[in-house]
Amino acid sequence: MGEDSGTGGTTGARDARRARRLPLRKSLLVRLLAVSALVAVCSVAATAWLAAQTTTGAIEREQGRDLAKDARIYRELLGHAATNPQWDGVERKVRELAAANDRRIVLVNPRSGLVVADSSTGKNPPALPETPSASIDPLRVDPAFGDATESDAPGALAGASGSKGSIDPRAVGPFQLPGTERAVLRELADGVVSCLRARYSLNAERMTTPSGRSYIRTAGLETEQYQHFCGLTELAQPTATEKKAVAALNKLSNTCLRRSERTAIPLWLIHGAQGEPRIVFGDRKGPAESMFVPLDQVIPGRAPESAKVRIDVVKAKMVPHRVDSTVENCVDNARRQQLVSHVAAPAELYISDPDGSPTAPGFDLSPDDTARIAGVAALVLALTVGASVLAATRLVRPLRALTLAAQLMKDGETTAPVPVRSDNEIGRLAAAFNDMAAHRARLEHQRREMVGDVAHELRTPLSTIRGWLEGAQDGVADLDPAFVSSLLEEAIQLQHIIDDLQDLAQADAGELRLSPAPVGVGELLAQVAAAQTPRAETAGVRLAVTFPDGLPDLTADPVRLRQAVGNLVSNAVRHTPHGGTVTLRARAAGSRLTVEVEDTGSGIPAEDLPYVFDRFWRADKSRNRRTGGSGLGLAIVRKLAEAHGGTATARSTPGEGSVFILELPVVGKG
Numbered sequence: 001m002g003e004d005s006g007t008g009g010t011t012g013a014r015d016a017r018r019a020r021r022l023p024l025r026k027s028l029l030v031r032l033l034a035v036s037a038l039v040a041v042c043s044v045a046a047t048a049w050l051a052a053q054t055t056t057g058a059i060e061r062e063q064g065r066d067l068a069k070d071a072r073i074y075r076e077l078l079g080h081a082a083t084n085p086q087w088d089g090v091e092r093k094v095r096e097l098a099a100a101n102d103r104r105i106v107l108v109n110p111r112s113g114l115v116v117a118d119s120s121t122g123k124n125p126p127a128l129p130e131t132p133s134a135s136i137d138p139l140r141v142d143p144a145f146g147d148a149t150e151s152d153a154p155g156a157l158a159g160a161s162g163s164k165g166s167i168d169p170r171a172v173g174p175f176q177l178p179g180t181e182r183a184v185l186r187e188l189a190d191g192v193v194s195c196l197r198a199r200y201s202l203n204a205e206r207m208t209t210p211s212g213r214s215y216i217r218t219a220g221l222e223t224e225q226y227q228h229f230c231g232l233t234e235l236a237q238p239t240a241t242e243k244k245a246v247a248a249l250n251k252l253s254n255t256c257l258r259r260s261e262r263t264a265i266p267l268w269l270i271h272g273a274q275g276e277p278r279i280v281f282g283d284r285k286g287p288a289e290s291m292f293v294p295l296d297q298v299i300p301g302r303a304p305e306s307a308k309v310r311i312d313v314v315k316a317k318m319v320p321h322r323v324d325s326t327v328e329n330c331v332d333n334a335r336r337q338q339l340v341s342h343v344a345a346p347a348e349l350y351i352s353d354p355d356g357s358p359t360a361p362g363f364d365l366s367p368d369d370t371a372r373i374a375g376v377a378a379l380v381l382a383l384t385v386g387a388s389v390l391a392a393t394r395l396v397r398p399l400r401a402l403t404l405a406a407q408l409m410k411d412g413e414t415t416a417p418v419p420v421r422s423d424n425e426i427g428r429l430a431a432a433f434n435d436m437a438a439h440r441a442r443l444e445h446q447r448r449e450m451v452g453d454v455a456h457e458l459r460t461p462l463s464t465i466r467g468w469l470e471g472a473q474d475g476v477a478d479l480d481p482a483f484v485s486s487l488l489e490e491a492i493q494l495q496h497i498i499d500d501l502q503d504l505a506q507a508d509a510g511e512l513r514l515s516p517a518p519v520g521v522g523e524l525l526a527q528v529a530a531a532q533t534p535r536a537e538t539a540g541v542r543l544a545v546t547f548p549d550g551l552p553d554l555t556a557d558p559v560r561l562r563q564a565v566g567n568l569v570s571n572a573v574r575h576t577p578h579g580g581t582v583t584l585r586a587r588a589a590g591s592r593l594t595v596e597v598e599d600t601g602s603g604i605p606a607e608d609l610p611y612v613f614d615r616f617w618r619a620d621k622s623r624n625r626r627t628g629g630s631g632l633g634l635a636i637v638r639k640l641a642e643a644h645g646g647t648a649t650a651r652s653t654p655g656e657g658s659v660f661i662l663e664l665p666v667v668g669k670g
Helices: 007-019 028-083 090-101 143-148 179-200 240-259 325-342 367-410 425-474 481-508 521-539 558-574 633-643
Strands: 104-108 115-118 134-136 204-208 214-218 267-271 277-281 283-285 288-293 309-314 317-319 347-352 517-519 542-546 554-556 581-589 592-599 647-653 657-665
Touching: 028 090, 028 104, 028 134, 028 347, 028 367, 090 104, 090 115, 179 204, 179 214, 240 267, 240 325, 367 425, 425 481, 481 633, 517 521, 517 558, 521 542, 521 558, 521 581, 521 592, 554 558, 558 581, 558 592, 558 633, 558 657, 633 647, 633 657
Parallel strands: 542 581
Antiparallel strands: 104 115, 104 347, 134 347, 204 214, 267 277, 283 317, 288 309, 517 554, 581 592, 592 657, 647 657
């Protein structure tokens, strides 16, 4: 049943669907924020990592260069101190080193605090740094620059235990050979080199220690295998100067040992495989013997030129002595005591920038570092642009479809539903647009039908009135009471349609005026039933009214409320077959009061139920005035219910009947 319909039945479901919150994992905003945050984190991490790696590498390289410069300055000044008993003439070297390394160099006497040398030439030189960079003392090499002093180079005078001392190797003092001894050793070394090269094809060369002693360095073989050939034994013998220096060292060492209540230990100067002087402890005794050794045993892999080679071997027997830290300390102290008058006094070295500030690692990025930064930045930019393009494409594609559909709608063309590809903000927008488009199409269809229905409804009474009037004018019809009654009936029908249209127009514009007053619901239902009884009796339908005692009064417009309930009863009577029943009920629940109109008619199909409150909607598409009213009754019911702050709904079971429900607040709108 139901000729009048509307979308009010689906309003609650639609509002509930719109109110349903979107899960965060599906939210477009959350996804965009996640993509942006991910891109930002990757960009920051990549930039920070690259900057840290590049900066660390650049600082390390710059620090290495600074340390190399400082070590070079230290080594040069330490060499001057090791080879000169005074600091005389060091000013020139200080200025040259400062200019070559872009540094300010200052030497200060640690005892007196007086400046020994300063590379700064201004009248008011900058203040010195708080702490010195190093201490220049040839007898106690600074451990921070130990690797830069060549302390393990051939010629360094080593202790008896073979451990490296902390004395600069260039501090030789009394071990410095005079020119005559140097010349003899140099001539002897040249002869040995020639002999080894010519006779044994050895790659040998003459080298010189800081003391001026010549020695032989060979490649490929250990010196012990051929040290008795070509005069190498004679070259390794101490000179008179070295014997005198060792004797003085023995005296100083033995004095120290006696103070420590230890037995005196003889010290000997020998020369190792590379010609370096070494101090050894013990007695050195033993005869010289001659022996014949096969040449291929002396030089492995070499074919012998004769069966045997005669060599002289000095068998020296070392008488061992107990060597401990006391002995080593006495020897080291004796060496320092022996050298102290031959080297310059200790001085503190201050190295700073030319303006006096301490040296700090400043650096410029190399082209490779710059290229790496630019490359990573370009990669991050490309990834950012790619991610942005991907996100923008996924975002813009449905928006373009919505824009195209909206443009077609504006032009009045029929649009296909926009695809809903995801349940996010865009997907819900597309779904809402599809609903709006469907609703607009339905409203447009209803508008066309409404124009046709209004024209039809108005044409019928007007045509009847015109026909009767033309008949009366022509003398065909007499102006008897039946004639006048017929004209009045058609005029009333026309007035009814016009009134309904006016009510709907006022409701749509929000101008429907209400006159609230206390209304007794039971009395109102009885009045409606009494007004509709003649029509119900004509149709063979029984009217029944039921309501409990104690119903609260409504605050509503009694005329409009009777109109709404009357429209429902009139509609129910019209669609209830002969012998059926229409029941009016009322009940209260809290602050709401419900009025129900139930019939035993044919019911409304489920697919038609959402439209029963639409204007001019009808289940019977061929309906005319004889099978239904104007088609505006239920639409007016819905508008009147909403004007009172209530709702109008319907439920139906095909073949059993329908129930139309008005739910109103006890205190209505004013």
